[in-house]
Amino acid sequence: MSAAINVLLVDDHAVVRAGYRHLLARDTRIEVVGEAADAQSAYLSFCSLAPDVVVMDIALPGASGIEAMRRILAREPDARVLIFSMYEDAIFPTRALQAGARGYLTKSSGPDMLVEAVLAVARGENYLSRDVAQAVALRSQATQPEPAVVLSPREFEVLQMLARGETLAQIATRLNLSEKTVANYQSSIKQKLGASNNIQIVQKATRLGLLPGAIGAADEPGDPTQ
Numbered sequence: 317m318s319a320a321i322n323v324l325l326v327d328d329h330a331v332v333r334a335g336y337r338h339l340l341a342r343d344t345r346i347e348v349v350g351e352a353a354d355a356q357s358a359y360l361s362f363c364s365l366a367p368d369v370v371v372m373d374i375a376l377p378g379a380s381g382i383e384a385m386r387r388i389l390a391r392e393p394d395a396r397v398l399i400f401s402m403y404e405d406a407i408f409p410t411r412a413l414q415a416g417a418r419g420y421l422t423k424s425s426g427p428d429m430l431v432e433a434v435l436a437v438a439r440g441e442n443y444l445s446r447d448v449a450q451a452v453a454l455r456s457q458a459t460q461p462e463p464a465v466v467l468s469p470r471e472f473e474v475l476q477m478l479a480r481g482e483t484l485a486q487i488a489t490r491l492n493l494s495e496k497t498v499a500n501y502q503s504s505i506k507q508k509l510g511a512s513n514n515i516q517i518v519q520k521a522t523r524l525g526l527l528p529g530a531i532g533a534a535d536e537p538g539d540p541t542q
Contacts, residue, residue: 320347321438324367326358326384327351327400328376336371336400336430343431353377355384362388362395369438371430372417374401374408379490382415383473389416398437400430409448411472419443466508474501475509479518 323340325333325348333351340346350365352358354377362370370388374381385397398419399412409420418437421429425445436443467475477487484502488495511517 321345321369321434322347322349322365322367323434324349324358324361324365324370325351326353326361326370326376326381327373328353339427339430340434343435346431346434355379355381355387358384359387359391363391368396369434370395370397371400371434372397374399374403374412380473380476382412382469383491385412385415385417396437396440398433398443400433404447406448409444411469413442415469420448421445422447467505471501471505471508474498475505475517478502478505478514481518 323346325336327333327336330353333353337348337351340348349367350361352361356378358370358372358376358381370385372381372385376384381399381401385399388395388397396418397416398421399409399417400421400423401408401412402423404422404424409417412420418440419433419442421433421443422445424447429445433443433445473491474487477490482490484495484498487493488498491498505517506512509517509520511520
């Protein structure tokens with residue numbers, strides 16, 4: 317009998333991770349060897365456990381799942397990461413795949429699809445759930461690129477953090493960048509989205525579906541003109 321596929325689960329909700337673990341444990345070909353609740357612990361767990369597949373959520377406290385994946389891939393370029401997220405808009409799987417994800421599955425997918433996706437990614441295949449594949453195909457047919465599409469992967473990462481109300485200093489710390497570099501990304505984002513301040517960035521990000529509920533972040537303390 318061949319060795320089981322070792323999986324690392326990354327999600328900030330313990331109950332959700334327990335559900336994933338129970339679901340995957342039903343297949344004898346898969347073994348969950350670890351869990352993580354944020355980007356930093358995901359990276360450290362990957363380094364210590366060397367799993368065959370990482371099942372990663374995008375929405376994590378602090379740095380996102382995309383950033384965690386970038387760190388993992390910088391250490392191990394052949395790492396196999398499957399994004400399992402609530403975000404269904406095609407911009408998210410597009411960005412995830414550009415950053416190196418081997419697959420993208422939405423949480424609205426049927427339970428058996430998670431097992432199917434893990435097995436496919438472990439075999440070295442790319443995997444998109446049907447709803448994501450359709451959304452990506454429709455977006456690719458658009459004649460004019462949406463503003464969010466023309467953002468670089470790093471700009472897209474900074475955009476999401478700005479939309480959550482994080483300051484430039486907080487973003488710089490989370491991404492291990494200088495505050496000046498983050499400010500340059502912010503300026504580029506404003507130019508590409510046609511925004512003059514952070515409130516407009518939040519509003520545009522919300523209209524584009526980049527961060528559900530982002531409008532609330534505009535009410536947090538901070539200088540909206542940054």
